[in-house]
Amino acid sequence: MEFGLSEEQTLLADSINRFLDEASSLDRVRQFVTAPETDVWSGLVELGVPGILVSEANGGLSMTALDAVIVAEALGSHTAPAPFLGSAVMAPVALQAAAKNPGDLLAALVAGEHRVGIAVGEAFAARVDAGITASSGRLSGKALFVLDYGADSYLVADGNANLYLVAADAKGLESRPLTTIDRTRRTGELVLKGVAAERVSDDPAVLRKALDYGRVILAADTLGAAQNMLDQAVAYANEREQFNRPIGSFQAVKHMCAEMAAHLEPCRALIWYAAHALDELPDEATLYASHTKAHLAEVGKFVAKTATEVHGGMGFTDLLGLHYWFKRIGFNRQMLGTPELLRDDAARVQGLVA
Amino acid sequence: MDLSYGPEYEAFREEVRSFIETNRDRAPRPRTGLRAPETLAWQKLLIENGYAARTIPEEYGGYGAEPDILKSRIIAEEFARANVSSGLGGQGISMLVPTLLEMGTEEQKREFIRPTLHGEMIWCQGYSEPGAGSDLASLRTSAVLDGDEWVVNGSKIWTSTAHLADWIFCLVRTEPEAPKHQGISFLLFRMDTPGIEVRPLVDMTGVANFNETFFTDVRVPKHQIVGARGQGWMVANSILGNERDSLGNPDATLSRLNGLVELMKQETVNGHRAIDDPVLRDRLMQIQGRVMALRCNDLRVLSARLNQADARLARMVVKLQGTELRHELEGLAIDVMGEIGLAYQDNPYLRDQGSWQHQYMFFLGLIIGGGTSQIQKNIISERGLGMPKEPKYEKGQFAKAAG
Numbered sequence: 183m184e185f186g187l188s189e190e191q192t193l194l195a196d197s198i199n200r201f202l203d204e205a206s207s208l209d210r211v212r213q214f215v216t217a218p219e220t221d222v223w224s225g226l227v228e229l230g231v232p233g234i235l236v237s238e239a240n241g242g243l244s245m246t247a248l249d250a251v252i253v254a255e256a257l258g259s260h261t262a263p264a265p266f267l268g269s270a271v272m273a274p275v276a277l278q279a280a281a282k283n284p285g286d287l288l289a290a291l292v293a294g295e296h297r298v299g300i301a302v303g304e305a306f307a308a309r310v311d312a313g314i315t316a317s318s319g320r321l322s323g324k325a326l327f328v329l330d331y332g333a334d335s336y337l338v339a340d341g342n343a344n345l346y347l348v349a350a351d352a353k354g355l356e357s358r359p360l361t362t363i364d365r366t367r368r369t370g371e372l373v374l375k376g377v378a379a380e381r382v383s384d385d386p387a388v389l390r391k392a393l394d395y396g397r398v399i400l401a402a403d404t405l406g407a408a409q410n411m412l413d414q415a416v417a418y419a420n421e422r423e424q425f426n427r428p429i430g431s432f433q434a435v436k437h438m439c440a441e442m443a444a445h446l447e448p449c450r451a452l453i454w455y456a457a458h459a460l461d462e463l464p465d466e467a468t469l470y471a472s473h474t475k476a477h478l479a480e481v482g483k484f485v486a487k488t489a490t491e492v493h494g495g496m497g498f499t500d501l502l503g504l505h506y507w508f509k510r511i512g513f514n515r516q517m518l519g520t521p522e523l524l525r526d527d528a529a530r531v532q533g534l535v536a
Numbered sequence: 537m538d539l540s541y542g543p544e545y546e547a548f549r550e551e552v553r554s555f556i557e558t559n560r561d562r563a564p565r566p567r568t569g570l571r572a573p574e575t576l577a578w579q580k581l582l583i584e585n586g587y588a589a590r591t592i593p594e595e596y597g598g599y600g601a602e603p604d605i606l607k608s609r610i611i612a613e614e615f616a617r618a619n620v621s622s623g624l625g626g627q628g629i630s631m632l633v634p635t636l637l638e639m640g641t642e643e644q645k646r647e648f649i650r651p652t653l654h655g656e657m658i659w660c661q662g663y664s665e666p667g668a669g670s671d672l673a674s675l676r677t678s679a680v681l682d683g684d685e686w687v688v689n690g691s692k693i694w695t696s697t698a699h700l701a702d703w704i705f706c707l708v709r710t711e712p713e714a715p716k717h718q719g720i721s722f723l724l725f726r727m728d729t730p731g732i733e734v735r736p737l738v739d740m741t742g743v744a745n746f747n748e749t750f751f752t753d754v755r756v757p758k759h760q761i762v763g764a765r766g767q768g769w770m771v772a773n774s775i776l777g778n779e780r781d782s783l784g785n786p787d788a789t790l791s792r793l794n795g796l797v798e799l800m801k802q803e804t805v806n807g808h809r810a811i812d813d814p815v816l817r818d819r820l821m822q823i824q825g826r827v828m829a830l831r832c833n834d835l836r837v838l839s840a841r842l843n844q845a846d847a848r849l850a851r852m853v854v855k856l857q858g859t860e861l862r863h864e865l866e867g868l869a870i871d872v873m874g875e876i877g878l879a880y881q882d883n884p885y886l887r888d889q890g891s892w893q894h895q896y897m898f899f900l901g902l903i904i905g906g907g908t909s910q911i912q913k914n915i916i917s918e919r920g921l922g923m924p925k926e927p928k929y930e931k932g933q934f935a936k937a938a939g
């Protein structure tokens with residue numbers, strides 16, 4: 183029995199973190215905000231990241247969900263701008279679950295030659311006038327807050343949980359970027375008017391599986407970001423002096439840090455288990471994915487606020503840049519299901535909703 | 537990542553299960569007295585079969601198995617699942633026995649461990665004093681050597697089960713001149729020794745389970761000390777770790793959670809089941825998510841012990857998070873019941889024998905006892921996160937606030 187990371191997984195975490203320390207330093211993150219192209223993704227492609235969840239038969243590495251979680255945690259920790267969620271997780275998971283690989287798309291994903299954005303939010307929580315309908319193979323409607331915007335194609339869900347691939351340059355597709363608080367992620371809007379689309383799946387289980395993976399990955403991103411904020415808060419509290427003593431010796435400050443750690447530390451094991459369930463425990467996968475994302479949303483929100491407070495006025499500045507983590511955590515909370523929606527989902531899969 | 541225990545262990549699990557199935561009728565019902573014949577007989581049966589006192593050497597009255605964390609875990613899991621008593625607990629078995637095994641003399645091990653394990657010798661823990669709670673090391677109960685005897689004077693408070701106990705393990709000050717942590721000794725003595733007076737303290741649940749304990753010239757044979765004179769703080773600390781591990785146990789919380797789900801399916805208001813109320817259901821799900829996190833954390837701690845991995849911080853947060861969560865869980869059950877959540881004792885509308893009301897209050901006691909939540913946060917921040925200690929203050933530096 184071993185519940186934890188293997189030696190290879192620890193090495194994987196080390197190598198991704200080492201790469202991101204440089205490639206996604208805070209200075210680089212700031213640049214991305216004004217010029218949204220960096221070499222972060224190409225570096226990750228070189229490290230094999232998009233192949234993690236792709237089977238060897240499809241040209242990937244056949245690694246586990248836990249390996250993907252390790253990468254997500256590192257990305258969150260560095261607030262790294264990279265289209266990992268769509269191109270390395272949700273698209274490969276959906277395509278393989280549906281046994282579809284049009285034009286050897288999986289190989290192109292692994293090679294980093296193609297990016298897939300994710301437009302599935304309307305399938306479970308359509309806002310305003312958004313929503314996608316399909317009629318004789320053509321899609322119409324609007325998708326909001328598309329993940330990994332600026333992609334080569336989009337994985338789109340209609341209101342019946344069917345999945346389609348739509349090329350970014352398809353006729354009848356209009357798109358525009360949407361600005362959000364989190365400038366380390368690209369999001370946008372798609373407006374479809376009778377757009378020709380490639381059907382990926384008409385089995386709701388495929389969308390379900392892609393969502394389960396996506397949710398665990400966002401939770402892991404929050405874990406990484408929140409851990410980083412906590413570490414920064416502890417370091418700052420030990421350094422900064424007021425009233426002739428380090429503020430970290432004031433119990434009010436110390437206890438804020440202890441509470442952050444007490445809430446965050448068990449999240450690590452929860453995410454490991456949720457990842458393990460995605461691969462090995464199909465009966466528990468959805469329950470854990472929903473709960474894990476909801477729980478990390480709550481803990482992440484608490485840490486984001488508290489760690490900022492520990493920094494005093496500095497925490498509120500752009501100069502320090504703590505807000506990048508704060509906003510990253512906020513983004514992860516709202517995307518792919520808010521906590522209330524996810525907990526309702528968890529109750530449903532347990533048969534607790536009449 | 538490998539969550540299977542392996543075939544050897546699955547076979548062991550089967551053994552445990554069939555033992556429980558065959559013998560469950562002999563197990564004492566909940567709330568059977570500590571000295572009742574069925575309690576003692578069940579304890580004896582469990583020890584003979586290696587389901588209690590498993591790794592304690594036979595010569596001291598245990599079963600004598602090689603330590604095997606997974607087997608111990610399987611036993612705990614199966615008894616919890618079957619909802620059958622896993623034998624006696626209490627401060628003697630969970631705290632004193634491990635300490636004696638580590639620090640006791642051969643004679644002490646032979647004299648005390650067997651009867652303690654078999655429930656024939658009940659202990660209480662005499663640590664806290666009116667002036668020494670969180671700051672336990674400031675305790676003042678004194679013991680002065682007079683010939684071959686210690687003479688103990690002073691008083692303890694919050695002494696759980698002192699009114700039932702045969703013996704006490706007690707922290708006393710033996711070197712009044714030494715720095716406060718170095719002047720303490722760990723004594724064992726009989727509760728019927730002349731000069732001991734026990735006065736019950738009724739707790740908020742309405743039960744007198746803890747006490748004030750007064751010592752006036754209580755004479756204790758010199759050899760009834762564990763560890764060297766002045767080493768009592770170290771001896772006591774090796775036990776506090778054990779105590780904290782057992783508070784806030786997530787398996788017990790899970791079975792309460794399952795009970796809460798059942799309760800929410802039964803309770804109705806205006807004809808609607810509580811589980812169908814979206815607000816209450818959301819609160820239930822929030823708690824479920826937190827229970828899951830703590831159970832996974834527990835698995836991580838277990839695995840770290842098996843594989844010598846580091847999970848220090850994960851272990852350090854268990855008491856704080858486990859007791860706070862449990863208190864909230866019990867509190868949700870009370871909200872679910874509305875006015876019925878107020879019912880107590882002989883009220884005919886009581887649900888589940890009033891266990892929700894009782895546990896809601898009882899867990900507030902566990903949040904305070906065994907190192908309060910605030911003390912846990914001090915430990916987590918100082919030892920877990922490496923933050924600075926509180927500055928020390930001289931006595932009298934603070935003037936009392938004007939009243």
Ligand SMILES: Cc1cc2nc3c(=O)[nH]c(=O)nc-3n(C[C@H](O)[C@H](O)[C@H](O)COP(=O)(O)OP(=O)(O)OC[C@H]3O[C@@H](n4cnc5c(N)ncnc54)[C@H](O)[C@@H]3O)c2cc1C
Pocket residue numbers: 433660661662663664665668669670671693694695696697746900901902904905906907908909910911914
């Ligand atoms: C149900 C129950 C059973 C018990 N059983 C036993 C027993 O069998 N034997 C035994 O010896 N004792 C027992 N205790 C006593 C228990 O260990 C103490 O109550 C506990 O250690 C707290 O001490 P205190 O009550 O003196 O509170 P205090 O130490 O006076 O604390 C009061 C408040 O001040 C806070 N505080 C104190 N110091 C600090 C600090 N440094 N930083 C921040 N906050 C601080 C505390 O967190 C608390 O909120 C029991 C207690 C309970 C509730």
